[in-house]
Amino acid sequence: MPCGPSINLFSMGLPACLPPALVCWDMPTDPLTTFLNFGVISFMNIFLPILGYLFGSLPFSIWITRLVKNVDVRDAGSGHATTTNTIRQAGFGWGALVLVLDIAKGFIPTYLAVELSGETWVVALTAAFAVVGHCWTIFADFRGGMGLATTGGALLAVNPLAFLISFATLLILVLVVRHSARASVFAGILIAPVLWLFNIRDAAFWAALGAGVVIAIRFLVDWNRKYRELWLDREKPEKKSG
Structure with missing residues (x-):
């Protein structure tokens, strides 16, 4: 040559x-x-995770429910800015839109990290920061969602097969556990080990691992608050008359 x-x-x-x-x-x-x-190169490696956080912080479910129903999506269900709560308050169509947008929040910055950097640690960190932004959004008092859809978007940007395996894992857990909140948490934590078993050990694995840690922390933070009641399906005791 x-x-x-x-x-x-x-x-x-x-x-x-x-x-x-x-x-x-x-x-x-x-x-x-x-x-x-x-x-x-150094600037891009620092900028991309920050961009991931900013993209992840876009609270589409909060904005859409306020626009459509003039309510805060976090006032229902688990108290999170999620697709499920959007469906409860604004309907299936708006919930589907939120799902697509939440996936895009993870896809866009992670795809940019793949194209502009290509470093495994930068891609994984960008994906994890997008999930952090979704869970603790700077635009809504740091009260966001659980991050599973954003995790899916990040995996789709890195490795579509990893995304499909993760989606299948979620479906199986929903069918087995029969509780969307529990299945979402389990899926977020188990995606990385499942990808490892399928011999997917590229940047998608590390992105899933980072996102899984964030989702686990998000769940633990909520455990001692309202979410504990929903997780355990506890009902408030009725007051005895007389």
Whole structure:
């Protein structure tokens, strides 16, 4: 292959059987160019996770239910900004729209990380930060959703097969557990081990692992609050008359 900005040793009369690595000897790179390239790469590696958080923070379920029904989606059900609660308050159609938008929140920044960086740790961190943004949105008093749809979007950007396996895992858990909240938490935590079993150990695995940790923390934070009642299906005791 032709040499780039380098010295071609063939022109110096050396044998043609020399390895290519010895034929093309790269000239020293301009220090300023090296510095600028390093600066751009470092900036992108820091900027992409921040972008992931900002994308993840877009509280579409809150905005849509307020626009359509003039209510806060977090006032019903589990108290989270989720697709399920949107369906309860605004209807299936609006809930489906929220689902698509929540998936997009994870897909777009993670896809940009794949294309602009390609570093596994940057992709995984961007995906995890998108889920963090969904769970603790800066635009709605840090009260968001559980992050499963956003996790799915991130996996779709990295590895569509990982997304399909994760979706199948969620469906199986919903059928077995018969409780959407429990199934969502279990799915978020189990996606990474399931991908490992399917020999998917690329950036999708690390993205799923990071997102799973975030979802687990999100659940534990809520455990001592209202969510405990929903998780255990407890009913408030009725007051005895008389």
